[in-house]
Amino acid sequence: MCCSERLPGLPQPVGMEALDQAEGPTASQREMPPPPLPSPPSEPAQKPPPRGTRSHSLSVRSSLCLLAASQFLLACGMLWLSGYGTIWSQNTTDLVSSGLTLLEQLRPSAWLGIRTWDIPSLLLVSLAVVLVTTLVWHLLRAPPEPPTTLPPEDRRQSVSRQPSFTYSEWMEEKVEDDFLDLDPVPETPVFDCVMDIKPEADPASLTVKSMGLQERRGSNVSLTLDMCTPGCNEEGFGYLMSPREESAREYLLSASRILQAEELHEKALDPFLLQAEFFEIPMNFVDPKEYDIPGLVRKNRYKTILPNPHSRVCLTSPDPEDPLSSYINANYIRGYGGEEKAYIATQGPIVSTVGDFWRMVWQEHTPIIVMITNIEEMNEKCTEYWPEERVVYDGVEITVRKVIHTEDYRLRLIALRSGTEERGLKHYWFTSWPDQKTPDRAPPLLHLVREVEAAQQEGPRCAPIVVHCSAGIGRTGCFIATSICCQQLRHEGVVDILKTTCQLRQDRGGMIQTCEQYQFVHHVMSLYEKQLSCQSPE
Template sequence: MTRKLSSSTRSPTEDSIFLRPDEDPVWLDEPAKTDKTLDGFSNKDELTEPTDPPNSHGQELFLHKVYALVVEIHFWVALFAVSQVTGYWLFFVMEGNGPFSSVYKALQVIDFYLSFILPCHPILGGNSTLLMKEVAHTEEHKWIVNGTAGISVAICIIMIIHMVCKWRYGTGLWRSGPVPKELGERRQSVSRQPSFTLSEWTDAQEDLLDLDPVPQTPVFDITDTRTEADSATLTVTPVGLQERRGSNVSLTLDMCTPGCTEPYGYGAQLSPRDQSAQEYLRQGTHVLTPAQLHSRAMDDQALQAEFYETPMNFVDPKEYNYPGLVRKNRYKTILPNTHSRVILKSDDEDDFLSTYINGNYLKGYDDEEQAYIATQGPTVNTVGDFWRMVWQERCPIIVMITNLEEKNEKCAEYWPEDAVTHEGIEITVVSVTQEDDYSLRVFTLKHDREERSLRQYWYTSWPDQKTPDKAPPLLELVQEVERAREEAPPSSGPTIVHCSAGIGRTGCFIATSILCKQLRTEGVVDILRTTCQLRLDRGGMIQTCEQYQFVHHVLSLYEKQLSHTSEE
């Protein structure tokens, strides 16, 4: 016979799964304890029942109230957390982030709130301050943030009122009658099953924490990054907020106007917003003399204002509406700008997938065409395409600025330990040299009886979306790559630079290389102009404000080195 367990008259989260250690379950198919005591007596009135002392009964009732309130507080906290995570998840999804990265960002927001209550380090290990700054500067979907905040306030008010009513009158806001004071008389209908709401939510939280997190965002002081820059330093007027975003933008889109499906650069009908962004990128300039460069590098407010004024120029995913293309992109919203993308040669030119790789040609110093190729870190599915590009473009140098894993996979190990063949290209490792901050691999490539040499510089001291701890090693690597480039055969093609997404660290390295040449040749630098040109060719180059500041610091250091050398 199946025995049915009766629940008490507690709230849904106080059912039988939350029985206290000193509380026995009440079975519906057996008599109550008082009935058992009366077995064998014909007259119940003849039995004198023992009574508890008044103080003991009052203390037990008090403890029961405290216990009930503690359990319900857990329920309200869970409801509050779920509402906030859901609200901010919806916000980040509307901002163009993926569903999994949106969950992680939403949890970082909760982490930010907890930092004001609990004096401890961030639970998720990320920096939530800059993420909250990005939320504060977003206007397009601000109503979601406001609505989420309103829900949190409503939950807190309802919780307080409910708790007061529960403590003062023995009933909550939605209970029809008071809680029975006699603990031994608590019974409940068998129609209500035990609630597992709290335990299910807890398990779900543990699952969410196992998701692959997005990279950590850089650290900034909580300041107003919208401070307007000196009007004399810019040659164009500010553009809309959507074009100015640029903090944690690894999965943030500069969306095209709805209905505009033609790619940029091919006579597409651009919206006024897109036109102003394109105009800014074509005309933005701010030439700095050495003295101005040193001063500018120390002016964080001005740099932040300039950075956020510069459009990111991301690609609308509608421009790449091809089945199966998702397998060839590491991040589904980091896509190559159409007018400058690298097109792989294929036997079937009509097969878009066979000609596609997530990479763009970039101009070098003095508008040198196709001086660099900026691309994503190869995935397992695109290693063959990567080597096809290396051979097709006759690339003599690869600069890799990422580790293979940083919390999650950032790049596939696309090179062999000894030798391997991809797409008919035989790749052989000739030598490996380990320096302090990077390693150098020399390869021999053979295909169709032709043999070439390839050098790979693997820089591992640069964390994702942040900056290196020291600038001199990066300058040394830039100069080493320039020397290797000069020694390459005249027929050599572009230098390939990649990190994980191919926009942040990649943009910093290429910009530093171009600007070092400009500083040596002209004695001045135009970091804004170089950033705009890079973003015209590949959206999002120099991904964060911290990286933009770092480029200024590196160039300031390089100018001091040049001045010191000339004095000697």
């Protein structure tokens, strides 16, 4: 084979990958200086407080002091006039009597009929009046304190333009010791994308380093996402979409970018172009308020990852009045050329939904299950829903006939029986997707896709393939997108990864969860195109 077997390692995300990587957070790497980002518009300088603000606060304090002094003096004067103060103030009067000699000579008090010893009392009363007048003047003079102006509230950004993680840096060699396991943390959007790319290098030899969850994600709503699917898709419910929802819907229906072989290789090596393109795609998540089913929380692994109503898989139930018995967190996904129900994307089963999962597999005549997650990655990602040998769930008997171990996956040959009917099932457990990050090699996933396509040709073509990871959107989206694009590349000689991603998100919100996963799909397709070119006769 003339093409190299190694392909682009992709940076690892999370953001939402805490949901799907729910599948796992990532590992932190050495960073190169991040490229300059457009600085946010400078905020207007805050206006200094009005001049009267400080003088007003001072005048109030001084006025209180003046008021206290005036009240004290007024009390003294009243005591003097009433006669109670003549005894203890006699000494003071004697001391100032010499100073009143001049006043006695002028005799102004005689004109007014005032006794000499009443003059200090009148002075005290006059001083009190002056102090009270000064207090009133200060209060009237001080301007009112202006109301505090609060800064305008920042508008929330659409999820399609506000990622909850940063991007991994590209390096020529991958150093395993550089990866660190980080616990999920609350998320603050960050946009630093640090990459070092040599365009002339062969894409098959590129390796990628992932950044930690803390740098990439910030808090988990986190994941507070407001790009939601309308609650009522059927006509007649009177639902009116908001301008944002209408814009997202139009984008998902119309976005397209067809890539020829050379364009595909160039684009796979341009992370900044892929970054900008990825953030333009609406996530199309579902608002949890759209589901008003009591007890629904017991059937969802993640409360913010819900199936889009219009494509949701509904289980047959003996009790039609119990909506919970027919519910499963799974969506039908269209395939190449818009083929209906080509895949089923679902969450990793939890203990309370293992029976529902096998009911769905039997109901849909599923010939193949693809599992792309470990049982645990820092915490539980999926319940081990298959038996060692034999088990029965909701009337469906599951028997494991054989287990085949390969380098990248484990294949279980399973027999299903319900009543007198028996069917065969192949269960692929892909084990080469590393914990907390995106794979640094593309061939393993591409090989799995080709193996599943070959196995599908042996079974009923109309039955959907069940694909799941942990949340059922990140790694699941990568596998389904790769499968669809491989078929397109073989039949048309071109590939449209953007349109494929939009089609997936119409059917299940959040498919291909992170920018790193989006880049990884491009690198896998770049490798596949090289393989096809090598196989074609020259």
